[in-house]
Amino acid sequence: MNFAAIVFLAFAMSTDAFAAAIGKGAALQRPHLFQALRIGLLFGVIEAITPVIGWAIGSMASTFVAEWDHWIAFVLLVGLGLRMIWVGLAAEQPDADAKPQQQSFMMLALTAVATSIDALAVGVGLAFVNVNIIEAALAIGLATTLMVTIGIMLGRLLGKLIGRRAEMIGGLVLIGVGATILYEHLSGAA
Numbered sequence: 001m002n003f004a005a006i007v008f009l010a011f012a013m014s015t016d017a018f019a020a021a022i023g024k025g026a027a028l029q030r031p032h033l034f035q036a037l038r039i040g041l042l043f044g045v046i047e048a049i050t051p052v053i054g055w056a057i058g059s060m061a062s063t064f065v066a067e068w069d070h071w072i073a074f075v076l077l078v079g080l081g082l083r084m085i086w087v088g089l090a091a092e093q094p095d096a097d098a099k100p101q102q103q104s105f106m107m108l109a110l111t112a113v114a115t116s117i118d119a120l121a122v123g124v125g126l127a128f129v130n131v132n133i134i135e136a137a138l139a140i141g142l143a144t145t146l147m148v149t150i151g152i153m154l155g156r157l158l159g160k161l162i163g164r165r166a167e168m169i170g171g172l173v174l175i176g177v178g179a180t181i182l183y184e185h186l187s188g189a190a
Contacts, residue, residue, distance in 0.1 A: 001130060025152035026156075039149070040148040042105075048137045051123030054125075073117040076110060083107075
């Protein structure tokens with residue numbers, strides 16, 4: 001696998017995380033660059049680890065991963081999205097001087113895992129081609145860190161525009177990402 005293919009793969013693997021990051025950034029309302037970078041690093045590390053795990057699993061579990069990855073991602077993202085919508089509906093009108101609500105580490109990590117399930121399946125596939133898995137994983141992690149940081153900051157702009165409904169919109173975005181993953185896999189399998 002050449003350098004250009006690895007770069008293309010890396011950015012392709014980061015698109016789901018980018019879409020989820022826009023929703024998270026909107027829900028955070030006013031994240032700072034440092035906070036966006038920390039979230040980006042969390043997503044990037046998880047996104048870099050999953051193809052290595054997939055590569056290690058190799059052919060032994062390739063059938064299971066390929067058959068179920070889209071369902072796992074769909075259930076996790078829809079569940080997280082519904083929780084965000086619930087929180088958004090239950091939220092009181094925020095005070096103009098109130099500090100924006102922070103996302104818990106666990107919720108961010110679960111979102112990162114949900115958006116990286118495809119990278120696990122890609123890692124299984126990479127076990128059968130001539131590729132340095134460490135280079136590929138690092139490229140995927142760096143691309144995801146960059147894309148999620150940009151997504152959080154882009155979501156920040158949207159959060160200012162949509163105010164208290166940001167959490168609900170973020171939840172809808174996660175559900176949309178999950179539905180897209182499921183649709184792409186089911187339509188590709190048909």
